[in-house]
Amino acid sequence: MTKQRQVVFDVLEAIGHEHPTASEVFVQAKERMPTISLATVYNCLESLTGAGAIRQVNIEREATRYCPNLRPHAHFYCIDCDKVFDIGLESGADASAVWALPPGCRIEEMNVSMRGVCGTCPRCGSGD
Amino acid sequence: MTKQRQVVFDVLEAIGHEHPTASEVFVQAKERMPTISLATVYNCLESLTGAGAIRQVNIEREATRYCPNLRPHAHFYCIDCDKVFDIGLESGADASAVWALPPGCRIEEMNVSMRGVCGTCPRCGSGD
DNA sequence: CTCTTATTTAGAATAATTCTTGATCTAAAC
DNA sequence: GTTTAGATCAAGAATTATTCTAAATAAGAG
Known part of the structure; x- marks a missing residue:
């Protein structure tokens, strides 16, 4: 834990509830x-995320992906x-239903994404 | 529905299961x-998303946000x-538990985000 | 056919993030 | 107290996804 990482x-401890971006943290x-x-802020955010001290709200960096499946589903x-x-x-x-939503709130869109090992593809199954 | 949008x-109907990016759709x-x-591909993807014909997998475009809350929670x-x-x-x-995960799959990280009207802030309550 | 309006195109512009390179710090060995 | 090795930092260039702009095109109404 360097001084920069501590800062x-x-x-994040101070303004984390605002879910700041890297630039906002930088300021x-x-x-x-x-x-x-x-x-350095980017580096620190990455180290801290890797160490599990903070979380990255958006795990899907990279380009936006599109999908014709309109039924409710997660990714x-x-x-x-390396597949979705x-x-x-x-x-x-x-x-x-599993989320404790405040009364009166209306969801227009929900996005659920998970990251892990699928266990079903040849690669995951064989460990190749 | 223009010719480009149809294309x-x-x-997306053809390769949507691969969850292509805009560039992949373009190719x-x-x-x-x-x-x-x-x-035009970007325009069409936007129109189709707006019309509800397709879905955008990643609703959190803009910069990545960080958060010190390590307990399981959604955003x-x-x-x-305009707050998170x-x-x-x-x-x-x-x-x-609500998701029909394939057997053997292991989740390392899960990200749940919703978009809508919170109904609790002054602005949402008063319609200001 | 002609006007109107929306759409498309190509390329420039923007913004978030990553990369690169040299400088700096840290901590252990001497 | 120096030296040295390795990690980290700083600054800015580079990259990449996306949006913007302005001119060209297309499609429909009259």
Whole structure:
């Protein structure tokens, strides 16, 4: 844990509820440590995420993907075979029911993505 | 529905299971209509998404956001007050249980985001 | 056919993120 | 207290996805 990482972590502790972007973290971090650079903030955010100290809200960086499946479904990205699978809902299940939503809120769109090992592809099965 | 939109839609019907990016759609679309441009593919994907004919897998475009909350939680983006809220799990609920995951698959990370109207902020409550 | 309006095209512009390279810091060995 | 090796940092260039712009095109109404 370097000084820079500590600063970035402290900033996230302080304003994390606002779900800041890297640039927003950078602005706050610069107040506490004027010499820090944006690249360092990116590095620190990556290290802290890797260490499990913070979370990245959007795990699907890269380009936006499109999908013609209009039924409710989640996307599973296999880190092993590098493919995206559609995962359907269990019959009768409601994906939003597990979440403690505030009263009066209306969901227009929901996006569920998972990352892991699919276990079904040849590559994952054989460990190739 | 213009010819270009039809082509883009057809491409998505054909290779949608691969969850293509805009560039990948562009490559396929160009085989069917060599004059089509990348900008048009973007336009068509936007129109088709707006019309509900296809879905965008990643609703969180813009910069990645970070968050120090390590407990399982979803993110709710309010389209009205433009803020992101943490939504906790209902007590005892398991977010992955509602999804029909293939046997043997292991989830390393899960990301749930919703978009809608939160109904709790002054702006949403008053319609300001 | 002609006007109107929306769409397409190509390329420039933008914005987030990553990469590169040299500088700096840290900690252990001497 | 130096030296040295390795990790980390800083600054800016480079990359990549996406959006914007302006001119060309197409399609429908009259």
